[in-house]
Amino acid sequence: MRAFTTLTAKVAPLDRPNVDTDAIIPKQYLKSIKRTGFGQFLFDDWRYLDAGDLDIPVASRRPNPDFVLNQPAYRDAQILLSRENFGCGSSREHAVWALDDFGFRAVIASSFADIFYNNSFKTGFLPVALTADVIETLFRELAANPGYTLTIDLPAQRVITPGGLAHAFDIDAFRKDCLIRGLDEIGLTLQHADAIRAYEARRREQAPWLFTNPV
Amino acid sequence: MSATPRTLYDKIWDEHVVRDSGDGACLIYIDRHLVHEVTSPQAFDGLRLNGRKPWSIAANLAVADHNVPTTDRAGGITDPISRTQVDALDSNCAEFGITEFRMNDRRQGIVHVIGPEQGATLPGMTVVCGDSHTSTHGAFGALAFGIGTSEVEHVLATQTLVAKKSRTLRIVVRGQVGPGVTAKDIVLAIIGRIGTAGGTGYAIEFAGEAIAALSMEGRMTVCNMAIEGGARAGLIAVDQTTIDYCKGRPYAPKGETWDRAVAHWRTLHSDDGAVFDSEVVIDAQSIQPQVTWGTSPEMVLPVTASVPDPASVGDAVKRSGMEKALAYMGLQPNQPIESIAIDKVFIGSCTNSRIEDLRAAASVVRGKRKAANVKLALVVPGSGLVKAQAESEGLDRIFTDAGFEWREPGCSMCLAMNADRLEPGERCASTSNRNFEGRQGQGGRTHLVSPAMAAAAGIAGHFVDVRSFV
Known part of the structure; x- marks a missing residue:
């Protein structure tokens, strides 16, 4: 997995609460059996005026000039700023893959849906939760300062504004460590294969009905 | 037995900890992994790339549900992209030896319907699937939650997940609901009360007389939408209703093992005096048939109400969210919900496609x-x-005689990955679980309701209160 340590990057605003995973990457694109290529369809229903599908080249479609990510100022933004309950809805990890493939490395919002939050780390993508008041301040600063950037310092767990103000954020130790070192979680778990086997042996005794499949 | 009273969630969690790293992250064992075609292909690719095999083949059960056509299947799937995804599931399951109910198997269906139906979901299990509505299986006193594709791969490879214990929220629905009020109305009313993020970070235990009175089908409807209240998992204590449902199902234990299992399952309830991190109490009598009016499941009201007026809302973010929702939905503030005319009806989905739902609609x-x-x-x-x-x-005859279409099983117009969808601007009375923008088709407008309410709207042409509909 790609590591994440610190990032200083331009910020794009997506000023609405409850940005759901159907909005981040609509269902027709989930038919892809690949892990890449979703960035072109990120926020598809908002980003284009006409309907799209996997087999319709995006170059043939009409971009919505009013949508924030279509504005040249935010083309190279790597941090997305949004409101509460970001990523609510389905479990599709494609939502993270789409944000990542588009070029984002982190989302800052006042809260996240659990599954989206959890999925983010698997791609080396960082979800940062700050209080609603801080988010409001960041939206105001962003609106007032073209080219607004933020620094995310993961080891120090701080978001630092251009004015030098640092906002602390929480992240649990295991996820932080995996992200900073870019660790493969499956490889880590398999280091405990003996513990898993011992658990299974015990469970076969205690709860044999869990191991009686008709297969 | 621990001396400290424990919640149902605590009991299942404690039984499944393989290893506690001490920093809050635990390795927990997964008893059942349900697999479908949309979120698994990249996970199987990951196994191949790393030369890994499934840890426990028998723990997996696979089915294609999202992409399958609901019309005649004799000719296979016409859409080549959908077909590729279903073919990929078939070949992955064949390669790794995983049991799959293929499209033309009579046991095929929506993953959250077939797990319980087969007895592959049992009380006390940990159940996961690359689908957020895995919370459904919590109706059995199981710890069940949705995961992303990387975790699908992790479960395939290790039969475990790295997880942090959730906080617990008990939602007590006191007393009994009135006639015409169903499990769907209960859960929509709960979401209206706690909001779509109200359960974030929690496992919700649904309790109280109104929940205990529900059939397993009704309990599945309630737990199914725990995720719409923000909670990855919803649970309901095991009782005789649960045990009766499980008995005799193909994957359920038999003989002496069954008796041992039942003895254990009877302990799967929160102890008296167990402490929850949070609690919400709702009076069942206050719940009326519900209809969503917006683009989030929390935007819900009784059918007797009128569309809310954003002008009456002080909070700017909330007001702007309501304005966007009303514009998308093509509704006016203060318009009575019963005056809203519909174009389509969808009765189905992992929320409401079980026999009891179909009986209620019929x-x-x-x-x-x-x-x-x-x-x-x-x-x-x-x-x-x-x-x-x-x-x-x-x-089927009751529906077709009324001009309703009777289809083959699958996810269908809940998320419109197959050919069943809304056209832009079309309005649907739907028994599914999400009313997000574009969910049932780009530009489509979804109103979430119970099966009886959807059926009544289909007959009347607009929303009606099913309690006075004859």
Whole structure:
């Protein structure tokens, strides 16, 4: 997995609460059996005026000039700023893959849906939760300062504004460590294969009905 | 037995900890992994790339549900992209030896319908699937939650997940609901109360007389939408209703093992005095048939109410969210919900496609005709076995006589990955679980309701209170 340590990057605003995973990457694109290529369809229903599908080249479609990510100022933004309950809805990890493939490395919002939050780390993508008041301040600063950037310092767990103000954020130790070192979680778990086997042996005794499949 | 009173969630969690790293992250064992075609192909690719094999083949059960057509399947899937995804599931399951109910198997259906139906979901299990509505299985006193594709791969490779214990929220629905009020109305009313992020970070235990009175089908409807309240998992204590449902199902234990299992399952409830991190109490009598009016499941009101007016809301973010929702939905503030006319009806999805749901809808439709303004009313059973049961009861004829279409099982127009969808601007009375923008088709407008309410709207051509609909 790609590591994440610190990032200083331009910020794009997506000023609405409850940005759901159907909005981040609509269902027709989930038919892809690949892990890449979703960035072109990120926020598809908002980003284009006409309907799209996997087999319709995006170059043939009409971009919505009013949508924030279509504005040249935010083309190279790597941090997305949004409101509460970001990523609510389905479990599709494609939502993270789409944000990542588009070029984002982190989302800052006042809260996240659990599954989206959890999925983010698997791609080396960082979800940062700050209080609603801080988010409001960041939206105001962003609106007032073209080219607004933020620094995310993961080891120090701080978001630092251009004015030098640092906002602390929480992240649990295991996820932080995996992200900073870019660790493969499956490889880590398999280091405990003996513990898993011992658990299974015990469970076969205690709860044999869990191991009686008709297969 | 621990001396400290424990919640149901605590009990299942404690039984499944393989290893506690001490920093809050635990390795927990996964008893059942349900697999479908949309979120698994990249996980199987990951196994191949790293030369890994499934840890426990028998723990997995696979089915294609999201992409399958609900019309005649004799010719296979016409859409080449959908076909590729279903073919990929078939070949991955064949390669790794995983049991799969293929599209033309009579046991095929929506993954969250077939797990319980087969007895592959049992009390006390940990159940995961690359689908957020895995919370459904919590109805059995199981710890069940949705995961992303990387975790699908992790479960395949290790039979475990790295997880942090959730906080616990008990939602008590006191007393009994009135006639015409269903499990769907209960859960929509709960979401209206706590909000779509109200359960974030929690496992919700649904309790109280109104929950205990529900059938397993009703309990699955409630737990299914725990995720719409922000909670990855919803749970309900095991009781005789649970045990009776499980008995005799293909994957359920038999003989002496069954007796041992039942003895254990009877302990799967929160102890008296168990402490929850949070609690919400709702009076069942206050719950009326519900209809969503916006683009988030929390935007919900009783059918007797009117569309809310954003001008009356002080909070700027909330007001702007309501304005966007009303614009998308094409609704006016203060418009009575019963005056909203619909174009389509969808009865189905992992929320409401079980036999009891179809019976409830059929009882409303019997002897009547679909309204002229309703272009399409789809009834999509949750599985081939539900379909066969409904047909043996004559429900299919009741629907088709009323002008409703009777289809093959699958996810269908809940998320429109197959050919069943709304066209831009079309309005649907839907028994599914999400009313997000574009969910049922780009530009489509979804109103979430119970099966009886959807059926009544299909007959009347607009929303009506099913309690006074004859």
